Amino acid sequence: MTPMIVALDVRKTFGPLKALDGVSLEVARGEVVCVIGPSGSGKSTFLRCINQLERIDGGAIWVNGELIGYRREGDRLFPLSDREVARQRLASGMVFQRFNLFAHLTVLQNIIEGPVTVLRRPRPEAVAEAMALLERVGLADKRESYPAELSGGQQQRIAIARALAMKPEILLFDEPTSALDPELVGDVLAVMRDLARGGMTMVVVTHELGFAREVANRVVFMDRGRVVEQGPPATLLSNPSHARTREFIAAVLP
Amino acid sequence: MSGPAVAAPGGPAGVSPYEIAHLTHVRPKHYGRWIAAALVLAAFAAVVKAFVEGQIAWAVVGQFLTASAILSGLVNTVAMTVWAMALGVALGVLFAIMVMSPNPVLRWLARFYIWFFRGTPLLLQLLLWFNLALVFPRIGIPGLIEWRTVDVMTPFMATLLGLGINQGAYTAEVVRGGILSVDPGQTEAAKTIGMTRLTTLRRIVLPQAMRVIIPPVGNEVISMVKLTSVASVIQYSEILRNAQTIYFANARVIELLIVAAIWYLAVVTVLTVGQHLLERRFARGGRTQPRPEAGAEGAQA
Ligand SMILES: Nc1ncnc2c1ncn2[C@@H]1O[C@H](COP(=O)(O)OP(=O)(O)OP(=O)(O)O)[C@@H](O)[C@H]1O
Numbered sequence: 001m002t003p004m005i006v007a008l009d010v011r012k013t014f015g016p017l018k019a020l021d022g023v024s025l026e027v028a029r030g031e032v033v034c035v036i037g038p039s040g041s042g043k044s045t046f047l048r049c050i051n052q053l054e055r056i057d058g059g060a061i062w063v064n065g066e067l068i069g070y071r072r073e074g075d076r077l078f079p080l081s082d083r084e085v086a087r088q089r090l091a092s093g094m095v096f097q098r099f100n101l102f103a104h105l106t107v108l109q110n111i112i113e114g115p116v117t118v119l120r121r122p123r124p125e126a127v128a129e130a131m132a133l134l135e136r137v138g139l140a141d142k143r144e145s146y147p148a149e150l151s152g153g154q155q156q157r158i159a160i161a162r163a164l165a166m167k168p169e170i171l172l173f174d175e176p177t178s179a180l181d182p183e184l185v186g187d188v189l190a191v192m193r194d195l196a197r198g199g200m201t202m203v204v205v206t207h208e209l210g211f212a213r214e215v216a217n218r219v220v221f222m223d224r225g226r227v228v229e230q231g232p233p234a235t236l237l238s239n240p241s242h243a244r245t246r247e248f249i250a251a252v253l254p
Numbered sequence: 255m256s257g258p259a260v261a262a263p264g265g266p267a268g269v270s271p272y273e274i275a276h277l278t279h280v281r282p283k284h285y286g287r288w289i290a291a292a293l294v295l296a297a298f299a300a301v302v303k304a305f306v307e308g309q310i311a312w313a314v315v316g317q318f319l320t321a322s323a324i325l326s327g328l329v330n331t332v333a334m335t336v337w338a339m340a341l342g343v344a345l346g347v348l349f350a351i352m353v354m355s356p357n358p359v360l361r362w363l364a365r366f367y368i369w370f371f372r373g374t375p376l377l378l379q380l381l382l383w384f385n386l387a388l389v390f391p392r393i394g395i396p397g398l399i400e401w402r403t404v405d406v407m408t409p410f411m412a413t414l415l416g417l418g419i420n421q422g423a424y425t426a427e428v429v430r431g432g433i434l435s436v437d438p439g440q441t442e443a444a445k446t447i448g449m450t451r452l453t454t455l456r457r458i459v460l461p462q463a464m465r466v467i468i469p470p471v472g473n474e475v476i477s478m479v480k481l482t483s484v485a486s487v488i489q490y491s492e493i494l495r496n497a498q499t500i501y502f503a504n505a506r507v508i509e510l511l512i513v514a515a516i517w518y519l520a521v522v523t524v525l526t527v528g529q530h531l532l533e534r535r536f537a538r539g540g541r542t543q544p545r546p547e548a549g550a551e552g553a554q555a
């Protein structure tokens with residue numbers, strides 16, 4: 001079976017800074033991978049390259065077997081148009097640290113916006129599915145609320161529902177609980193745990209090592225734009241082989 | 255220790271400075287305001303007196319206030335305001351999007367447009383449009399469909415193009431500011447659900463930019479009402495031109511100018527109220543702040 005994500009020697013620079021310095025990673029279908037690492041190590045940048053919010057400067061990424069960002073003809077690569085990139089992005093959904101719900105739309109409108117506008121689904125169908133998703137994240141009673149009227153934890157669960165409404169094959173999470181008050185973190189993690197059990201392929205950048213230990217199939221430690229080491233959570237979190245990983249885990253664990 | 259033992263500086267000896275129950279509040283006198291108000295009233299009275307006693311036949315003002323030439327001028331003024339503003343906003347949105355486009359050709363074209371039409375006087379632009387036939391005797395698509403420019407470039411057309419295109423250059427900057435005011439996270443979220451750049455603009459960014467765009471555009475509508483009077487130089491029969499036509503015949507200059515002023519003020523007053531209502535509506539529609547009646551989780555739990 002083809003892996004869900006294959007990243008080969010991915011490079012991304014911002015001016016003189018090498019944000020990604022040759023990252024290679026494979027994620028299997030249904031796998032949950034947690035990415036950890038110090039601030040500035042390139043975790044967000046890597047996620048953003050997977051769904052083409054950033055264009056990579058070197059290497060290549062395949063999502064579900066499809067080379068992203070380029071069309072290959074023989075030995076030549078042609079950059080894809082805006083429209084084609086938009087189509088490729090449908091394979092992955094993204095959940096942001098700061099939620100980024102559409103501020104001018106209600107909860108329900110946020111969720112059906114993609115299905116109706118992008119996928120051209122009939123509205124009643126989209127609404128029915130949105131309601132099912134709202135049930136799933138436990139917020140059916142908030143359908144008419146605006147994002148500003150919700151707590152951070154509620155907003156993040158709506159953001160997850162919005163991503164799910166597009167029926168993506170992968171969900172990318174960029175520190176989904178970092179902007180939340182501690183007592184709201186649990187609700188969001190519960191929804192994510194539920195998704196993982198349901199077989200969703202997930203790449204989760206997180207500082208929640210407890211979540212990583214419990215839910216992840218694999219933990220990846222990044223530092224200075226590189227993957228330093230990776231392995232099953234029990235091994236990597238309890239018994240890391242690199243000094244830098246040990247230092248990081250010691251610093252993050254209370 | 256029960257409070258400081260020393261007396262307040264300047265206060266009566268033996269009374270604690272923290273004892274304030276017996277103090278009274280003295281209202282500030284604001285002598286300056288009274289003097290200013292008196293001066294303004296006097297000046298105002300003098301002006302009113304001059305108008306009342308001057309060579310102004312108020313009966314003539316009343317008579318021409320609803321004269322058919324004046325009313326048709328009024329209709330033309332309002333119609334031109336609406337059309338020119340509609341063209342201006344449409345061009346403004348279009349060129350704002352072009353200025354922010356990744357395509358350098360579109361970007362430079364839009365910059366040129368803004369540079370040219372903000373950089374030359376409106377009056378000059380009106381005259382240019384009106385006299386376009388001197389440069390392009392015929393317009394249209396050669397071989398397919400063509401018109402004589404003098405037939406197309408009526409005073410209405412020249413005014414509409416002059417005012418609308420000029421307005422578009424200013425509105426483009428207003429719209430650009432509005433677009434920049436929207437959190438880039440909104441665009442990123444739209445991209446991740448598969449929206450193209452233009453769909454993102456239309457569905458996500460522009461609706462949110464409206465809150466920032468509406469107030470200055472409302473302001474410009476009001477300014478446009480009066481700007482239409484410039485078109486009198488190219489024979490567009492708006493209200494000021496029609497007033498002039500009448501006073502060239504009957505020499506009641508001040509009376510007719512007063513008639514025109516009354517109508518301009520009336521239209522602007524209506525628009526000011528309209529703008530106020532529109533802004534209130536959009537402040538509510540934007541909902542970036544929680545509304546008092548909803549909001550907190552606890553309130554609904
Ligand atoms: N748009 C950008 N322009 C310039 N530099 C950037 C940009 N985005 C990221 N960087 C830089 O690239 C490096 C990697 O950033 P990235 O956001 O991927 O780190 P991170 O691992 O997600 O860190 P954090 O845990 O703080 O979120 C950082 O040094 C950052 O300053």
Ligand SMILES: [Mg+2]
Binds near residue numbers: 043044045174175
């Ligand atoms: Mg980050």
